[in-house]
Amino acid sequence: MLLALREVIRAKARFALLSGAVGLLVFLIVFQQALFGGLITSFIGAVENQDAPILVFNDQARSNVEGSFLLPAQAEAISRVDGVADSRLIGQNTFTVATASAPEDAVLFGYTLGELGEPRTLRDGRLPLGPNEAVASAADADKGFDIGDTIEILGDDGPTVTIVGLGEDLRWSVAPTLFVSYETFEAAQAAVNPDATVVLPSLVAVRPADGVDIDTLTDTIDAQVDGVEALTNAEAVAQNPGVQGVSSSITIILALAFVVVILVVGFFFLILTVQKAKPLTLLRAIGSPSSYLVRNLIVQIAVVMTAGIVIGVGSALLVAAVSPTGDVPIEVEVGSVITTVVALFVLAMIGGAVSIRRVLRIDPIRATADSGRTL
Amino acid sequence: MKIAVLELVRRPGRFVVVGGALTLLTLLLLFLGGLLDGLFLNSTGAIRANDADALVFSDDARQSFLRSTVDDDVRAEILAVDGVGEVGGLGLSLLGVAIPGEREIADGAVAGYELASGALPAPPSPGQAYADRRLEKFGARLGQTVLVGPAEVPLELIGWVEDTNYLLQNGLWVEPDTWRSVQTTNRPDAPVGAGEFQTFIVRSTGTIETDELIARIDSATGRTETLSENDAVFAVPGITEQNATFTAVIGVTIFVTGLVVALFFALLTIERQGLYALLKAIGGSSRTLVAGVVVQSLAVALGAYLLGALLTAGLAQILPPSVPAQFELGRAAITLVAVTAAAVAGGLISFRRITRIDPATAIGAGA
Numbered sequence: 120m121l122l123a124l125r126e127v128i129r130a131k132a133r134f135a136l137l138s139g140a141v142g143l144l145v146f147l148i149v150f151q152q153a154l155f156g157g158l159i160t161s162f163i164g165a166v167e168n169q170d171a172p173i174l175v176f177n178d179q180a181r182s183n184v185e186g187s188f189l190l191p192a193q194a195e196a197i198s199r200v201d202g203v204a205d206s207r208l209i210g211q212n213t214f215t216v217a218t219a220s221a222p223e224d225a226v227l228f229g230y231t232l233g234e235l236g237e238p239r240t241l242r243d244g245r246l247p248l249g250p251n252e253a254v255a256s257a258a259d260a261d262k263g264f265d266i267g268d269t270i271e272i273l274g275d276d277g278p279t280v281t282i283v284g285l286g287e288d289l290r291w292s293v294a295p296t297l298f299v300s301y302e303t304f305e306a307a308q309a310a311v312n313p314d315a316t317v318v319l320p321s322l323v324a325v326r327p328a329d330g331v332d333i334d335t336l337t338d339t340i341d342a343q344v345d346g347v348e349a350l351t352n353a354e355a356v357a358q359n360p361g362v363q364g365v366s367s368s369i370t371i372i373l374a375l376a377f378v379v380v381i382l383v384v385g386f387f388f389l390i391l392t393v394q395k396a397k398p399l400t401l402l403r404a405i406g407s408p409s410s411y412l413v414r415n416l417i418v419q420i421a422v423v424m425t426a427g428i429v430i431g432v433g434s435a436l437l438v439a440a441v442s443p444t445g446d447v448p449i450e451v452e453v454g455s456v457i458t459t460v461v462a463l464f465v466l467a468m469i470g471g472a473v474s475i476r477r478v479l480r481i482d483p484i485r486a487t488a489d490s491g492r493t494l
Numbered sequence: 495m496k497i498a499v500l501e502l503v504r505r506p507g508r509f510v511v512v513g514g515a516l517t518l519l520t521l522l523l524l525f526l527g528g529l530l531d532g533l534f535l536n537s538t539g540a541i542r543a544n545d546a547d548a549l550v551f552s553d554d555a556r557q558s559f560l561r562s563t564v565d566d567d568v569r570a571e572i573l574a575v576d577g578v579g580e581v582g583g584l585g586l587s588l589l590g591v592a593i594p595g596e597r598e599i600a601d602g603a604v605a606g607y608e609l610a611s612g613a614l615p616a617p618p619s620p621g622q623a624y625a626d627r628r629l630e631k632f633g634a635r636l637g638q639t640v641l642v643g644p645a646e647v648p649l650e651l652i653g654w655v656e657d658t659n660y661l662l663q664n665g666l667w668v669e670p671d672t673w674r675s676v677q678t679t680n681r682p683d684a685p686v687g688a689g690e691f692q693t694f695i696v697r698s699t700g701t702i703e704t705d706e707l708i709a710r711i712d713s714a715t716g717r718t719e720t721l722s723e724n725d726a727v728f729a730v731p732g733i734t735e736q737n738a739t740f741t742a743v744i745g746v747t748i749f750v751t752g753l754v755v756a757l758f759f760a761l762l763t764i765e766r767q768g769l770y771a772l773l774k775a776i777g778g779s780s781r782t783l784v785a786g787v788v789v790q791s792l793a794v795a796l797g798a799y800l801l802g803a804l805l806t807a808g809l810a811q812i813l814p815p816s817v818p819a820q821f822e823l824g825r826a827a828i829t830l831v832a833v834t835a836a837a838v839a840g841g842l843i844s845f846r847r848i849t850r851i852d853p854a855t856a857i858g859a860g861a
Contacts (some may be wrong), residue, residue, distance in 0.1 A: 147746070177644060178599070179589065179590030179599050179603065179643065179644050180590070181590065181599065185588075186588055186589070187592075188681065190644075213558070213560075213561065214561075215555065215556050215561060220555065222554070223555055226734065273554045274554075292731075298772050308495075308683060311561070312683060312685065314685050314687055315682065315683045315684060315685055316682065317682050317683055318683050319681075319682070319683040346644055362830045367817075371522075371525075371526065371529075372739075372743050373596065375522055375743070375746075375747060375750075378518070379750050382515060382750070382754055382757075383753065383757070386754070386757035386761065387757065389761060390757065390760060390761045390764060393761060393764055393765055394764055405797075427818075
């Protein structure tokens with residue numbers, strides 16, 4: 120083992136270069152994952168962090184909250200399905216609002232106060248107790264959505280809402296989000312659609328009765344109520360069109376980065392092995408077993424990967440810590456970092472497999488015949 | 495140079511590894527480019543299809559089609575602006591589309607419009623629609639009547655149009671009253687009044703700069719936000735972020751392509767040091783040897799590109815319609831240039847190593 124480490128110490132620049140390259144790739148992977156996590160939360164935090172276990176959509180909305188609305192008859196039918204303990208209307212729309220400083224986009228989620236659809240991540244203040252009060256996404260406190268701030272929904276006699284609480288991870292579509300009473304939502308809708316004769320809910324929130332399986336109940340609702348699609352909260356998050364679009368793009372990007380790690384590590388150690396053909400052949404000739412040489416190679420790959428991972432993860436953590444809180448927060452999650460590190464180690468070993476194969480093929484007799492460069 | 499070509503012809507197996515890696519990277523580049531183009535074109539087609547010099551939104555909409563409302567009063571004020579040629583309304587409704595014989599509901603963007611353009615014929619009769627050809631992938635055929643939204647408003651498909659989608663929803667182009675009927679019937683909570691649209695398409699007389707036209711319109715109405723066509727395209731939610739992300743990924747992939755070629759030819763050079771020394775000893779110049787490496791890297795890149803392009807063409811045939819990839823010739827040409835340039839740059843990395851080879855080592859007199 121000592122031989123491998125001594126080589127690393129003597130050829131610092133070469134190994135530092137590779138560790139730096141691997142570190143850059145690790146940084147890209149971890150940082151993209153962190154950005155992805157933050158982006159997803161900013162896209163769907165409001166649905167993920169409300170307390171209804173089941174959300175019922177219009178089946179033509181294709182899991183898109185913005186495209187969903189339910190007729191009164193459908194909402195009534197949902198409430199009568201066997202196994203439904205409680206059901207409440209949820210309204211959602213994006214409005215132009217006036218804050219103290221400037222006009223902004225804001226998403227309103229209207230729910231029955233004290234009932235299903237309530238935000239679960241209150242950090243400061245309190246939940247709304249009556250009309251024209253709101254819990255806002257904490258990430259937007261400095262944009263004019265802090266406790267005590269008032270927000271006017273622009274339109275014909277749009278309601279003015281006072282922020283009474285802040286909740287973590289409550290954004291929707293990367294926009295400031297307000298949880299208000301359903302009546303406040305209706306008033307906002309009426310303000311921007313003065314000719315409308317009705318305000319329709321976007322979703323119906325459902326709580327199953329005790330002992331009723333949640334998946335069975337979603338199937339039952341789909342079967343018994345025409346034109347609706349019931350989803351568990353987790354399904355509503357995963358099937359959101361925005362999340363799906365981002366997921367597929369990021370999956371391709373990350374897969375690409377992992378392939379690059381294999382290629383870079385594989386080629387580097389292949390070059391090293393070829394360069395070291397003569398000394399490796401000599402070592403075999405004087406009695407070093409192949410397994411010893413392979414262990415040296417594996418140790419060097421491990422050293423390079425460890426250094427690269429320390430550089431990469433450290434850089435990602437540093438950048439995440441010092442990055443200004445922009446529209447999309449950067450969230451480095453321990454679980455995904457551990458999974459990534461393990462995957463990178465395995466892939467690096469796969470990348471080094473060609474070199475290992477070359478080492479195993481070394482014929483000691485060549486030490487007496489030629490340069491050994493033909494291994 | 496000749497030796498390099500002969501080596502390629504007689505020992506192609508030596509280049510299989512780098513060729514395979516480059517083929518994979520080309521496939522990734524073309525796929526990423528196709529995805530970027532598909533996402534961009536299918537999100538913005540409805541805006542670009544109108545040949546607009548400017549689009550007028552209500553000033554409280556913050557450039558959102560779905561929150562904007564403009565009416566006949568605004569139209570009259572725009573028409574009175576010096577430099578304005580034509581004004582036509584445009585409104586969009588995002589709703590599901592039931593196609594006869596298909597189980598899955600397709601995404602639809604029903605667009606009510608007034609002005610014909612290069613991409614759009616004059617508006618059809620009430621109850622009829624021109625459909626974006628992408629809807630064909632979801633099973634739609636001309637002559638069929640599709641049902642739009644939960645209220646199942648029937649629309650007869652009478653012709654195809656190209657590149658007219660909005661936010662990845664398939665465009666269905668109808669005359670204004672049909673659009674209002676589709677919107678109001680399906681969304682009674684967000685009806686559209688007579689004469690109302692979400693935006694006005696403005697075409698200038700050609701005697702005025704777009705910036706000046708925009709300034710005059712907003713000044714005349716006092717309650718609109720007017721954007722150039724390009725600004726309206728990039729105001730579509732997510733377009734800017736999407737373009738930036740994919741462009742960065744494509745850039746990194748091109749860099750990696752160069753890196754792979756560089757690593758491969760560095761390895762090849764090390765393996766052939768003895769041979770190069772011999773060639774130098776009998777009069778071969780470093781320049782000739784480097785040129786040989788560059789020719790080989792170029793040939794490998796071109797071969798890999800061809801294979802990657804064929805694989806991409808095959809992939810395009812089996813992609814489900816929900817994947818919005820769109821493969822454009824322009825993107826293919828840019829990718830070809832990028833891959834070959836990266837390969838040549840990668841090959842040149844061996845330049846220093848080759849020039850440092852001492853011909854004396856050919857007879858064992860080297861250091």
